[in-house]
Amino acid sequence: xxLVGDAADDRAIVITGICGRxxxxxxxxxxxxxxxIGLDRRAFPDRPRDIEHHEIDLRxxxxxxxxxxxxxxxxxxxxxxxxxxxxxxxxxxWNVVAFQHLLEYAERYKVPKVVLxxxxxxxxxxxxxxxxxxxxxxxxxxxxxxxxRDLVGLDMCAQSYLWRYAHTEAxxxxxxxxxxxxxxAPSNYxxxxxxxxxxxFDPMMQVVHQDDVVWALRAALxxxxxxxxxxxxPPPVSLSRALQMLGxxxxxxxxxVARVAVDRLFRxxxxxxxxxxxxxxxxxxxxxxxxxxxxxxxxPKHALLETLRAVDEERWL
Amino acid sequence: xxxxxxxxxxxxxxxxxxPLAERLRAAARRATEELKTRFLGRDFEQxxxxxxxRYLDLGGDPFGxxxxxxxxxxxxxxxxxxxxxxxxxFGIGNVPAGRVLLVANHxxxxxxxxxxxxxxxxxxxxxxxxVRAMVDRWTATLPFVSAFFNRIGQxxxxxxxxxxLLEMGEVLLxxxxxxxxxxxxxxxxxxxxxxxxxxxxxxxxTDTPIVPVAVIGAEEQYVSLxxxxxxxxxxxxxxxxxxxxxxxxxxxxxxxxxYRVHFGEPMRFSGxxxxxxTVVAEKVWLVRQTIxxxxxxxxxxxxxxxL
Numbered sequence: 001x002x003l004v005g006d007a008a009d010d011r012a013i014v015i016t017g018i019c020g021r022x023x024x025x026x027x028x029x030x031x032x033x034x035x036x037i038g039l040d041r042r043a044f045p046d047r048p049r050d051i052e053h054h055e056i057d058l059r060x061x062x063x064x065x066x067x068x069x070x071x072x073x074x075x076x077x078x079x080x081x082x083x084x085x086x087x088x089x090x091x092x093x094w095n096v097v098a099f100q101h102l103l104e105y106a107e108r109y110k111v112p113k114v115v116l117x118x119x120x121x122x123x124x125x126x127x128x129x130x131x132x133x134x135x136x137x138x139x140x141x142x143x144x145x146x147x148x149r150d151l152v153g154l155d156m157c158a159q160s161y162l163w164r165y166a167h168t169e170a171x172x173x174x175x176x177x178x179x180x181x182x183x184x185a186p187s188n189y190x191x192x193x194x195x196x197x198x199x200x201f202d203p204m205m206q207v208v209h210q211d212d213v214v215w216a217l218r219a220a221l222x223x224x225x226x227x228x229x230x231x232x233x234p235p236p237v238s239l240s241r242a243l244q245m246l247g248x249x250x251x252x253x254x255x256x257v258a259r260v261a262v263d264r265l266f267r268x269x270x271x272x273x274x275x276x277x278x279x280x281x282x283x284x285x286x287x288x289x290x291x292x293x294x295x296x297x298x299x300p301k302h303a304l305l306e307t308l309r310a311v312d313e314e315r316w317l
Numbered sequence: 318x319x320x321x322x323x324x325x326x327x328x329x330x331x332x333x334x335x336p337l338a339e340r341l342r343a344a345a346r347r348a349t350e351e352l353k354t355r356f357l358g359r360d361f362e363q364x365x366x367x368x369x370x371r372y373l374d375l376g377g378d379p380f381g382x383x384x385x386x387x388x389x390x391x392x393x394x395x396x397x398x399x400x401x402x403x404x405x406x407f408g409i410g411n412v413p414a415g416r417v418l419l420v421a422n423h424x425x426x427x428x429x430x431x432x433x434x435x436x437x438x439x440x441x442x443x444x445x446x447x448v449r450a451m452v453d454r455w456t457a458t459l460p461f462v463s464a465f466f467n468r469i470g471q472x473x474x475x476x477x478x479x480x481x482l483l484e485m486g487e488v489l490l491x492x493x494x495x496x497x498x499x500x501x502x503x504x505x506x507x508x509x510x511x512x513x514x515x516x517x518x519x520x521x522x523t524d525t526p527i528v529p530v531a532v533i534g535a536e537e538q539y540v541s542l543x544x545x546x547x548x549x550x551x552x553x554x555x556x557x558x559x560x561x562x563x564x565x566x567x568x569x570x571x572x573x574x575x576y577r578v579h580f581g582e583p584m585r586f587s588g589x590x591x592x593x594x595t596v597v598a599e600k601v602w603l604v605r606q607t608i609x610x611x612x613x614x615x616x617x618x619x620x621x622x623x624l
Contacts, residue, residue, distance in 0.1 A: 127457035130477035131380055200460025202467065204381045235377045238467070255460065283457065284473075286379075 011071050012037045013221070014111075016058060016102070017079030019044050021182040021314075022117070025214050026076070027051060030221075037066060040079065058098040067105040074113035074221055075106050080154060082184075084147055084266075084274045095150040096157060103161050106168065113169045115220045116158040117213070120176045120206070120230060122151055125285035131204070132288035135174070135228040145276035162226065171220040173213070175231035176287055179307050180210030181314035185277060190311045195243055198282050199252040202240045206286040208233030209302035209310055219296040229296060230287035234304040239281055246308050255282065356395040357440075364445040365391075375485065380478070381467035382447065390469050391439055397429070398436040402534065402576040406441045411528060411580045416483040418520050418527045419448065419490045419580075422509055422608055423498030425535035426558050429571060430499075434490055434530060437578050449482050450490040476519065483523045491516040493601070500556035502543050506536035507612050509605055514594060517601045522590035526583035529604055531611035533579070537622050538571035539563075574622050579611050 013030060017023050018038035030036055031048050038044055038053035047053055056062045058079060066072070081094045099116075106114050123133045124141030139156070142149035155172060162170035177186035186207065189195065208231055216231045243250050253261070255278065263275040292298040302310070353361075369384045398404050412419070421434060435448040451474030457463045472478045482489055492498060493512035501510065520527050541558035549557035562568040584607065586600050 127463075128454040128473060128475060130475045131472065131481065132477070134477075198460070200462075200464055202381070202464040204379065204467070236379050236381075237377070238381050238383075 009073060010035055011073035012052070013074045013076060014039055014066060014072050015076045015078060016040065017077070018053065020078060021180070022178070022210055022213065023078045025210060026078070026217055029214055029218055034073075037072070039063065039066065059093065059101060063101065064105055067109040067111065070109050072106075072109065072111045074115065075102060075111050076115045076117075076217060076221070077102060078117050080117065080119075080151065082148070082151065084272060088147070088150075091147075092150045092153075096153045099154055099157055103157065107161075107165060111168065113171070113221060113223075114158070114161065115171045115173065115217060116154070117217065118155040118158070118172050118174045119151065120174045120285060120287045121148060121280075122155050122174065123285055123287070125203075125279040125283035127283050129284050129286075131284060132232075132286050133230070134288045135230055135291060144279055145274075147274060147276070159228070162228070169224070169226040171226055172228040173216055173220060173231055173292075174228065174287060175208050175213050175216070176206035176233060176285075177208065178210055178213050179207045180310040182210050185273065186280075187311045189273070189281075190242070190246060190248070190308065193248070195248045195250045196258065197239060197243070197250045197252050198258055198278065199254045201255070201282045202238050203282060203284045204236045204286060205239050205242055206232055206236045207242070207304075207307050208300060209307040212298075212300045212302055212307075215301065216292065216296060216298055219298060222296075225296065227291070227295070229292040229298075230289045231292055231298065232287050232289035233300045234302065234307055236286055237304055242308055245305055246312075356399050357392060361391075361395075364439065367444050368447060378470070380449075380470070380472045380482075382449075382470040383468045386465075386468035387447065387470060391436065394432055394436045395440065398433060398440060398576075401573055402429075402433065404433055404437060404534075404576040404578060406437045406578050406580070408580040408582075409437060409441050411582050412438070412442060412446075412488070413526055413528075413583050416486045416523070416525050417488050417583070418483070418516060418525050419488060419530050420516060420527050420604055420608070421490065421492055421530035421532055422507075422612060423492035423494045424501065424506070424532065425571070426500060426539040426541055426560060427571065428492075428499055429538065430532045430535040431490060431492070433535070433576050434532065434578060438488060446488050448490045449487050451479060453496075476515070479519050480523060483519070483525050489525075493605075496555045500541070500544065500558055502558075503536075503540045507533075507616060509609055509612075512601050512605045514597045514601055517586065517597050517604070518590045521586050521588055521592075521597075521600075526585050527604060528583050529581040529607045529611060531579040531581070531608050531615055532576065533612065533615045533619065534574040534576035534622070537574045540572075572623075575619075575624060577615055577619065579615050581607055581611055 012035040014037045015023055015026060016039045018027055019040040019042040027036055031051055036051050038051055041057055043055055044053045054066060077099060081091060122139040122141045123137050124143055126140060139152045142152045158170060158172050178184060179187050212233060213231060258278055259275050262271060262273060262278060265271040266274055365384060365388045372378050372384060424430060431450050438446045438448045447470045449470050449472060452466055452471045454473055456466060457473050479489060493516050494510040495513060497510040539560045541560050543559045545557040545559050584604060
């Protein structure tokens with residue numbers, strides 16, 4: 001595995017959104033090799049002892065104090081919010097404005113490495129997508145689904161930072177659907193006991209185990225790595241086959257009915273899946289991770305079945 | 318006494334009926350078996366197994382091709398291939414191993430020609446191969462169609478997909494005439510429409526041999542007298558062909574013409590994939606001319622449309 005950098009370097013790695021499932025897993029991997037500072041609105045009660053945690057809002061002035069003094073060698077931004085229940089303003093201010101502040105601190109206090117965990121969702125599921133999208137594909141995710149435009153904006157922020165400041169190593173990771181104990185839409189979807197699918201649609205799906213993403217995040221911290229990397233997983237699988245492998249029973253609903261029904265249920269707060277997200281089980285949105293494989297040496301260590309089963313380690317629904 | 322007699326008679330009849338039923342069942346089974354071998358050939362299961370092995374070696378098909386679904390589709394197409402259209406295949410040995418681009422004339426209002434070229438490569442080629450055709454993007458928005466196309470190996474027609482398939486060493490089928498070819502009226506049968514240039518750029522870029530294919534017999538399956546433009550506009554479809562047989566109840570099936578599929582010798586092209594249109598067009602012209610010649614020769618040699 002790639003080194004995080006010089007072990008004698010006592011400058012810290014700042015991880016935002018550290019209290020999320022993925023943040024905790026990354027912390028567990030990193031904290032013995034480097035000084036880790038957590039930055040999250042939430043508390044981190046069961047954190048390892050050697051971790052400094054700040055329970056603050058990313059937008060507050062106190063966030064700046066952490067960077068002041070130049071004791072930070074890397075910023076890992078996992079604190080992306082995607083909660084369809086929150087207002088668009090809150091989303092925008094948290095995702096774009098807060099991240100822009102962080103980038104500003106990183107620039108001013110000479111943080112040599114910035115890593116953003118974006119998502120393959122920024123490409124968007126579309127009927128005319130190539131089967132595998134490479135990093136140069138346009139980010140059209142917000143077309144049918146305006147709620148994720150700030151995720152696209154976030155990715156764009158990091159991209160412009162990447163081009164503007166050649167001396168910092170900015171890395172954008174765009175993993176496909178992350179599965180595991182994480183509480184994201186694809187994992188929650190696969191945790192349903194009876195999984196609704198769209199009648200007559202069976203797109204190919206790409207999933208990746210959370211620990212493979214953690215591995216990629218760690219590899220991104222290696223000195224010299226910069227750029228945008230798609231992170232795929234084990235070979236893709238059709239949705240129906242994935243459900244079969246998990247032993248879930250599926251109910252097929254015509255798209256027009258499903259759209260109206262999910263929209264209603266969302267408004268009644270019965271489901272947390274917004275209707276436009278149905279496109280993810282309708283059209284293909286998979287990535288070509290050839291660059292991550294050649295530059296980062298990324299290889300998914302978890303096979304398909306193992307990756308799918310990882311969602312059952314944590315039952316939320 | 319009466320009833321005992323009746324019962325005995327009944328038992329007698331039943332005793333005779335059981336072996337008769339068994340004989341009938343055996344005969345039926347034999348007949349289906351025979352029919353199956355006649356349509357599918359003796360080595361059908363072997364052929365399916367060869368394909369299965371190939372995609373297992375590849376670690377599954379990333380486009381969602383499923384051999385089991387394709388096997389069932391092949392069983393249906395076999396009826397059309399062997400019996401309905403009595404397809405005759407010429408020069409299938411010309412198709413080289415490894416990646417190859419089949420370039421064919423497109424005709425017949427309904428793209429049955431693609432299915433027949435596909436079944437030729439499955440039933441008549443050794444070893445059997447899966448023909449991957451590029452389907453129009455809007456088919457991906459159609460329920461059932463999109464899922465079915467995925468499973469039988471059809472992919473959405475974008476250049477990245479074509480490149481990836483060729484890199485996998487697949488057989489790619491292209492109809493450079495596009496929709497203009499498939500919907501041409503009867504009086505323009507076997508006249509090639511202008512070819513698009515995309516396939517040539519792809520072949521040059523990926524260094525893929527092109528095998529010209531002439532499909533004869535599809536033009537007469539549906540006789541189209543013209544295009545009803547307003548109906549096409551109304552239904553938001555590219556063409557609405559005026560096919561008289563569509564208005565005759567029970568005559569919606571294509572006419573049982575005889576299909577003849579000619580595979581030509583592979584052609585290799587070099588040069589730059591991003592060359593000027595005029596340079597690429599010259600190479601495309603060569604392919605178009607080859608197919609045109611193959612069509613002319615094939616038509617001259619054919620005895621009848623239906624035999």
